[in-house]
Amino acid sequence: MDLGQPVLFVSFVVVTGATAGIGKAYAHELAKRGLNVVLISRSLEKLKQVAAEIEEQHGRSTRVIQMDFTEGSESYEPIRDALQGLEIGILVNNVGMNVPLPLRFLDLPNIDKYIPDFVNCNILSTLKMTQIILPQMVARKKGIVINISSILARRPMPLQQIYAASKTFLDLFARGLDREYRSKGIIVQSVLPAVVDTNMTPKYAKCGKIPADVFAHKALNTVGLTNRTSGTLMHSIQWLLARTLLPQWLQFSSVGITLVFFFHKIVMRQD
């Protein structure tokens, strides 16, 4: 689908976690396709830098909103205010944090703070941003919501249990929402990438890494064709390989969990 053509006729895309990695790549790619961009992240300095890059390279308008998504639902009023009056055609729910590998649940660092921070960043952000933006899409009978989930949403993941669970939430939320609002002209897509080359990816994960700009370009080409995608053919193949080479019975056995634990410990030491 050509996201910059009159089929959308709306001017702004909102991207959460937009100053690096996949979010930044989606922001650039959508600006390249003719859309103006609202960038949301924690660092004002990085936001201004990415906004300047987009304006210079693609000639589109930008807005920036500084927000730490680990904060709770009371922190969204400034975002609602900043978006007031903007016609928003696409929302990319991209922001997310990962867990330091490999950890059993009770070993998560500073767990009392970690749990609410994690839930706010990985789950609440998508619910609140969708709550704020979806009504204007429904009113116009047009709009696209993209949730960046993960390959790790496809199975329970011992040692990355809350990350995988949060990504499954995003996946199921997107798919349910798509069914609810498709007849109202809204497309909701769940994207489940494997390894994209970003700050979040561990350095040892070298195999099959895709540059973020290539990923965003290919994944955006699937919007309108499918409501659930790995993003690229390479990432579909990676999922096929992962589930063949590490079958669920092995992954869930205590031997499998111990193997994965020591694999990460050894390779992380080599980084």
Ligand SMILES: NC(=O)c1ccc[n+]([C@@H]2O[C@H](COP(=O)([O-])OP(=O)(O)OC[C@H]3O[C@@H](n4cnc5c(N)ncnc54)[C@H](OP(=O)(O)O)[C@@H]3O)[C@@H](O)[C@H]2O)c1
């Ligand atoms: N990389 C992969 O291989 C991969 C695979 C599957 C899924 N994903 C998912 O893709 C999404 C993006 O990941 P990425 O790899 O692109 O990450 P990244 O390179 O680390 O970028 C994260 C972005 O989010 C912002 N951010 C982080 N924490 C934030 C917070 N608390 N509040 C506001 N902004 C915050 C960062 O900017 P500031 O630091 O300026 O705030 C940055 O713009 C995540 O949801 C991740 O789970 C990634």
